Amino acid sequence: MRAHTLRGAFACTLSLAVAMGCQREHSDSARSVASTPAAAGAARALEQIDGRTPLPLLPMMAAHQKQNMREHLQAVQEMTAALAIGDFGGVKRAAARLGSSQQMTRMCEHLGARAPGFTETALRFHETADTIGVAADRQDRDAVLTALTRTLAACTGCHSTFKQRVVDEATWNALSAPARYVDGH
Ligand code: HEC
Numbered sequence: 541m542r543a544h545t546l547r548g549a550f551a552c553t554l555s556l557a558v559a560m561g562c563q564r565e566h567s568d569s570a571r572s573v574a575s576t577p578a579a580a581g582a583a584r585a586l587e588q589i590d591g592r593t594p595l596p597l598l599p600m601m602a603a604h605q606k607q608n609m610r611e612h613l614q615a616v617q618e619m620t621a622a623l624a625i626g627d628f629g630g631v632k633r634a635a636a637r638l639g640s641s642q643q644m645t646r647m648c649e650h651l652g653a654r655a656p657g658f659t660e661t662a663l664r665f666h667e668t669a670d671t672i673g674v675a676a677d678r679q680d681r682d683a684v685l686t687a688l689t690r691t692l693a694a695c696t697g698c699h700s701t702f703k704q705r706v707v708d709e710a711t712w713n714a715l716s717a718p719a720r721y722v723d724g725h
Pocket residue numbers: 595606607609610612613616638658661662663665691692694695696698699702703704705
């Protein structure tokens with residue numbers, strides 16, 4: 541329990557720092573769209589149309605998560621560019637950006653702290669991405685493509701399951717943590 545709390549706090553500080561940078565840049569446009577009744581009604585309508593499972597996130601976490609996602613897509617772009625010219629070193633470097641690491645695990649635990657199943661799905665995805673690097677080491681183009689295909693299936697699988705739900709601090713605190721956080725696992 542304590543280790544999770546500490547790790548969560550670390551990841552949170554990280555996302556705070558990143559997201560505060562973004563917030564400063566966009567604060568004017570944020571003020572103009574925030575909290576008009578029409579905007580709130582439109583957000584409610586979208587919430588009803590989109591039936592995926594909500595991933596509750598504080599605003600800064602939500603901004604950080606989407607930034608992380610765009611970096612994932614960029615890594616895939618770099619990977620296919622490298623594969624096209626037979627640059628297996630480049631494939632391995634790009635794959636490492638999607639692979640498992642302590643920092644990635646901490647971030648996924650933090651982002652999934654109010655969404656049962658999210659962290660597990662995310663960690664399985666990173667483990668699948670690890671297999672791309674293994675195939676690149678063997679300089680096996682077909683195996684790289686197969687591992688990339690399985691990795692992309694993990695991207696699309698999660699996208700069809702979860703949607704972001706941006707919540708305020710009070711709502712966040714009122715939401716219960718998934719069981720693994722309560723019992724310390
Ligand atoms: C464990 C879940 C999960 C995995 C795995 C995952 N994503 Fe996402 N991704 C999300 C969620 C949740 C959103 C927000 C979707 C929403 O609210 O509509 C998102 C959004 C995105 C976005 C939109 C970003 C933006 O700025 O709006 C991109 C691009 C993206 N993901 C790319 C990827 C790619 C590429 C992969 C795999 C290499 C991937 N994602 C894997 C959960 C995941």
